[in-house]
Amino acid sequence: MREIEFWYEFASTYSYPAAMRIAKKAADAGVAVRWRPFLLGPIFGAQGWNDSPFNIYPAKGKNMWRDLERICAAENIPLKQPPYRFPQNGLKAARIALAGESTGWTPDFTRAVYAANFAGQKDIADDAVLGGILRGLDLDPAAVVAAANAPENKERLKAQTEEAIARGVYGAPSFTVGDELFWGNDRLEHALSWAKTGGIA
Amino acid sequence: MREIEFWYEFASTYSYPAAMRIAKKAADAGVAVRWRPFLLGPIFGAQGWNDSPFNIYPAKGKNMWRDLERICAAENIPLKQPPYRFPQNGLKAARIALAGESTGWTPDFTRAVYAANFAGQKDIADDAVLGGILRGLDLDPAAVVAAANAPENKERLKAQTEEAIARGVYGAPSFTVGDELFWGNDRLEHALSWAKTGGIA
Numbered sequence: 001m002r003e004i005e006f007w008y009e010f011a012s013t014y015s016y017p018a019a020m021r022i023a024k025k026a027a028d029a030g031v032a033v034r035w036r037p038f039l040l041g042p043i044f045g046a047q048g049w050n051d052s053p054f055n056i057y058p059a060k061g062k063n064m065w066r067d068l069e070r071i072c073a074a075e076n077i078p079l080k081q082p083p084y085r086f087p088q089n090g091l092k093a094a095r096i097a098l099a100g101e102s103t104g105w106t107p108d109f110t111r112a113v114y115a116a117n118f119a120g121q122k123d124i125a126d127d128a129v130l131g132g133i134l135r136g137l138d139l140d141p142a143a144v145v146a147a148a149n150a151p152e153n154k155e156r157l158k159a160q161t162e163e164a165i166a167r168g169v170y171g172a173p174s175f176t177v178g179d180e181l182f183w184g185n186d187r188l189e190h191a192l193s194w195a196k197t198g199g200i201a
Numbered sequence: 202m203r204e205i206e207f208w209y210e211f212a213s214t215y216s217y218p219a220a221m222r223i224a225k226k227a228a229d230a231g232v233a234v235r236w237r238p239f240l241l242g243p244i245f246g247a248q249g250w251n252d253s254p255f256n257i258y259p260a261k262g263k264n265m266w267r268d269l270e271r272i273c274a275a276e277n278i279p280l281k282q283p284p285y286r287f288p289q290n291g292l293k294a295a296r297i298a299l300a301g302e303s304t305g306w307t308p309d310f311t312r313a314v315y316a317a318n319f320a321g322q323k324d325i326a327d328d329a330v331l332g333g334i335l336r337g338l339d340l341d342p343a344a345v346v347a348a349a350n351a352p353e354n355k356e357r358l359k360a361q362t363e364e365a366i367a368r369g370v371y372g373a374p375s376f377t378v379g380d381e382l383f384w385g386n387d388r389l390e391h392a393l394s395w396a397k398t399g400g401i402a
Contacts, residue, residue: 047258057248059371063382070391074402170260181264186387190271201275 002195003032005176007164008110009040010090010097012172013054013068014185016118019110019173020077022188029192035106037097038161039090040172047170052087071185078119088117089125095148096130098157108137203396204233206377208365209311210241211291211298213373214255214269215386217319220311220374221278223389230393236307238298239362240291241373248371253288272386279320289318290326296349297331299358309338 006022008015026033044053054061065081072079082088093113100106112133116122122129131141147153164174168181175182175191182191190200207223209216227234245254255262266282273280283289294314301307313334317323323330332342348354365375369382376383376392383392391401 057371059366059369063369063371063384066382067384067388070395070401074400165260168260168264170258170264181267183264183268184387186385187268194271199275200271 001030001032003034003177004191004195005034005036007036007038007169007172007174007176009038009172010093010110010113010117010124011052011087012040013064013118015173016079016114017068017071017075017077018185018188019114021075021185023107025188025192029196031192031195033107035097035101035110036160036164037090037094037106037110037157038164038169038172039094039157041091042161043165043170046165055086078115080119080121082117083121084123088123091125092127092130092148093124095153095157096134096144098160099144099148099150099153105137105139109133112136202231202233204235204378205392205396206235206237208237208239208370208373208375208377210239210373211294211311211314211318211325212253212288213241214265214319216374217280217315218269218272218276218278219386219389220315222276222386224308226389226393230397232393232396234308236298236302236311237361237365238291238295238307238311238358239365239370239373240295240358243362244366244371247366256287279316281320281322283318284322289324292326293328293331293349294325296354296358297335297345299361300345300349300351300354306338306340310334313337 004026006018008019022033044050049056052061054064069079090113097106097110097113100109113124113130116129116133117124124130127145130145134141134144167176167179169176169183171183173185173188175188177191177195180191180194182188182194193200205227207219209220223234245251250257253262255265270280298307298311298314301310314325314331317330317334318325325331328346331346335342335345368377368380370377372384374384374386374389376389378392378396381392381395383389383395394401
């Protein structure tokens with residue numbers, strides 16, 4: 001089966017509709033998805049940004065929230081701007097998402113964290129919030145968090161972020177099909193088409 | 202008739218497919234287009250950039266050219282990366298485009314300049330290139346250039362750029378429908394839908 005890799009960061013706004021849309025879109029296209037959480041912080045830091053570009057450039061940030069409102073309304077995806085500081089810290093959630101890959105609950109966990117962040121107005125760096133999400137998936141928070149915080153899992157997340165950089169990723173969400181890189185929620189359809197046909201039209 | 206305003210800068214890569222697509226897409230949607238050339242330089246300068254973000258951030262720039270290749274191939278729009286320095290200087294072309302608004306040749310001139318820049322590998326700041334484009338439209342280059350360089354037309358372009366900033370524009374292409382702002386070639390369909398129905402889906 002053809003595959004796309006879905007690179008996402010839990011703080012990233014446009015990764016939210018991508019995470020909510022990708023499973024059905026990919027199934028409809030007959031394309032498999034590999035869910036690849038990574039961290040934008042090191043990438044933005046290397047570009048000289050110590051904050052989200054949506055905060056650094058206010059006109060861009062203002063329009064991003066309005067654009068996201070329009071997109072989520074059209075897709076029937078609930079959206080409530082986080083009352084906490086934006087962007088939130090997605091490190092713990094990314095470690096947990098990665099720890100779930102081998103047992104298959106990464107997509108469900110990912111969607112639940114995005115919903116908590118961008119619809120539930122929850123702090124996704126809060127252990128209680130993450131524990132609640134894990135319990136909602138019938139997982140044992142203590143066991144999962146221990147696996148997430150194991151040194152080899154922490155190293156794996158670092159390696160995943162380094163792989164993203166090596167493959168040209170500079171923002172989230174991104175999609176890769178082999179060497180072909182697509183950036184942005186609005187490129188999901190292009191990536192799926194590329195995986196299927198080697199073209200976007 | 203419903204209207205969208207199309208804000209473009211001649212140096213802007215994604216403004217190229219937007220300029221080539223907008224007339225037919227808008228006609229199909231029953232929406233009028235007001236062509237509004239402006240300058241990105243003052244906007245980028247205010248953000249602390251003295252160059253295109255596609256040069257400042259090389260990973261982003263590399264993927265932009267690849268993404269543009271894919272998009273232009275899908276739309277049957279020829280694309281050859283300018284051999285000159287990128288971005289080119291679009292000041293003269295913007296003044297001319299604005300001078301043509303009252304007599305109606307702005308869209309044809311705009312498309313010809315984008316084609317010269319992104320397919321013809323021409324220097325669009327070269328008077329001979331601009332003169333050739335004007336002659337191709339059966340216009341008198343000397344008369345047009347005189348009108349373009351008249352103080353009131355130069356001031357009008359400044360005012361147009363200031364209006365863009367006041368209305369939230371931070372990049373090109375942008376589209377406005379009243380107070381609603383859409384950024385990017387990939388939002389053209391959203392803007393047209395908004396003009397027609399007040400929604401994007």
